[in-house]
Amino acid sequence: MLPGMARKTGSHAEITGPKVREAALRLFAQYGYAAVSMRQIAREVGVQAGALYTYTTDKQALLFDLMRDHMTEVLGGMSVMPEGSPGERLEWIVRYHIGYNLSHKDGVFINYMELRNLEPENHKVISGLRRRYEDAVEAVLVDGQEKGVFQIPDTRLASMAVIAMLNGVNTWYREGGRLSQERVERIYWNMVRRAVKGA
Amino acid sequence: MLPGMARKTGSHAEITGPKVREAALRLFAQYGYAAVSMRQIAREVGVQAGALYTYTTDKQALLFDLMRDHMTEVLGGMSVMPEGSPGERLEWIVRYHIGYNLSHKDGVFINYMELRNLEPENHKVISGLRRRYEDAVEAVLVDGQEKGVFQIPDTRLASMAVIAMLNGVNTWYREGGRLSQERVERIYWNMVRRAVKGA
DNA sequence: GCATCTAATGAACGCGCGTTCAATTCAAGC
DNA sequence: GCTTGAATTGAACGCGCGTTCATTAGATGC
Known part of the structure; x- marks a missing residue:
């Protein structure tokens, strides 16, 4: 599924997608892009690192x-x-x-x-x-x-x-x-x- | 030996010490502290990574x-x-x-x-x-x-x-x-x- | 030319990285 | 309640990280 894509049904994606962006925004701002790991972002959201790749192709x-x-x-x-x-x-x-x-x-x-x-x-x-x-x-x-x-x-x-x-x-x-x-x-x-x- | 310490004799430290600082300055400015590795700095200077620790206690x-x-x-x-x-x-x-x-x-x-x-x-x-x-x-x-x-x-x-x-x-x-x-x-x-x- | 001593090597340590993917979970639609 | 399919897990991959250290190289002082 593409990032930011909305679905009609109440899927997890509706909730988790924005959460990933918010967490990344906050962490990138605080520690810098290079210093923040995908695992850190995932932890903030409350999922495993692999799950992030449902919402973004990669860190970049x-x-x-x-x-x-x-x-x-x-x-x-x-x-x-x-x-x-x-x-x-x-x-x-x-x-x-x-x-x-x-x-x-x-x-x-x-x-x-x-x-x-x-x-x-x-x-x-x-x-x-x-x-x-x-x-x-x-x-x-x-x-x-x-x-x-x-x-x-x-x-x-x-x-x-x-x-x-x-x-x-x-x-x-x-x-x-x-x-x-x-x-x-x-x-x-x-x-x-x-x-x-x-x- | 402490970083930046000068010696009377023509040791390598006299030359390499400043070189490390210059390389670090340039690389940190270009790519950011978090994105630059000690090995990158060492390569720039022309030594192995371990040698950097003659001139600095650590990256920080x-x-x-x-x-x-x-x-x-x-x-x-x-x-x-x-x-x-x-x-x-x-x-x-x-x-x-x-x-x-x-x-x-x-x-x-x-x-x-x-x-x-x-x-x-x-x-x-x-x-x-x-x-x-x-x-x-x-x-x-x-x-x-x-x-x-x-x-x-x-x-x-x-x-x-x-x-x-x-x-x-x-x-x-x-x-x-x-x-x-x-x-x-x-x-x-x-x-x-x-x-x-x-x- | 030998003893001394520092600079430098290069291998090693444990660790966390970004990313992938088969397997699993779980809600939705019928 | 079964089928479907997306969301998520969790293990795994190869890699590079910062740092340490026994060893070697090489110049210095005598």
């Missing part, structure tokens, strides 16, 4: 599926960005990016860290999706630059800088900590806004 | 030494920051950070990615060193805030944002590419400068 496919689905979801969310001025759209991106990252920490972390563990073909696919995200951010900067509301010497560099800055939030933000998510979003947006605008 | 110590020495060097460089206004010091940090990162890509990468592969005691040490770096950056922001030249709602968040943004340069910068290092430093400094100053 498990990683790739998690990364691809993550990027697809990220891009899907990005595509519903409301119309508006470049400034409004950039603010939306800042808040969307932070919100998504904080609510999908494991997925974000894996997509960050495990690129190098993808086989060449898979690596190309994920890099391509990531590139599309970067392009979407840059498109807003380019628009703002052309309309004269942003002053950016290099839109590509600025896109990468903004994305890197926003990704950083996952390294230090703790829920229930000193700063609420709303406040974090507001502060980051202020920094980004000033960084792309002329003084 | 090899990683830890690389990470600790990296952070020590980073902090050492930071400590020679010239006096000056908060703005001047922040600019110096931006340029130092970018320059160091681009000339020590492997070390930076490992310190970024391999924290989770450190045993608890080692993890504490490296986290502590990293924390000192973050504190040094924040100290400049605090100074500028107190002097009224920066407008920063939260100096801790701003420190992390700046560091994350600067770290990002390693993910896309390629020597001989579209932008020179000097130009990259200037653009980043402009973005940071505007991000911390009032509009």
